[in-house]
Amino acid sequence: RPAGTHLPSAQSTNISDCLTCRSGLACSQDGLPQPDVNCTRGYYCPDGMITPSPAQFPCPKGHFCPTGSPAPRRCASGTYQDDERSFTCKLCPEGFVCDNRLAPVVLLSASSTCPTGHYCPNGTQYGTQHPCPSGTFNNASGAVDVGDCVACREGY
Secondary structure: OOOEEEEEOOOOOOOOOOOOOOEEOOOOOOOOOOOOOOOOEEOOOOOOOOOOOOOOEEEEOOOOOOOOOOOOOOOOOOOOOOOOOOOOOOOOOOOOOOOOOOOOOOOHHHHOOOOOOOOOOOOOOOOOOOEEOOOOOOOOOOOOOOOOOEEEEEOO
């Protein structure tokens, strides 16, 4: 039984009966009846892996890979990940928006700054999530709290 495969039946004698190790798992030795190890957190393991930490499959930025990952998982909106080989996502910091609807959130930049007219506490998922209340405004980007919204002047 070649590495990266397993053979659940001891009666089989044909190498073509070997099964490819399933994604999320590794078959690290020859002659295994079942996959013997989960993919290491921070990595993902497609079918046929022989090592649980394959150098060619580190978890990419904008994603997380817990133990046993068959593929990277995109960080949810409200979180981001700017490191490779991560097994969790980071909470979006105040003053920023982490919206993953178009692409994985990798880096916080000017384009992810909280927009004017809104405030963005930790974990903000999209730019219009927290508008300033009626009768208030905010003409600066990067606001973090409803207190950054100020009362409109009379007549506005």
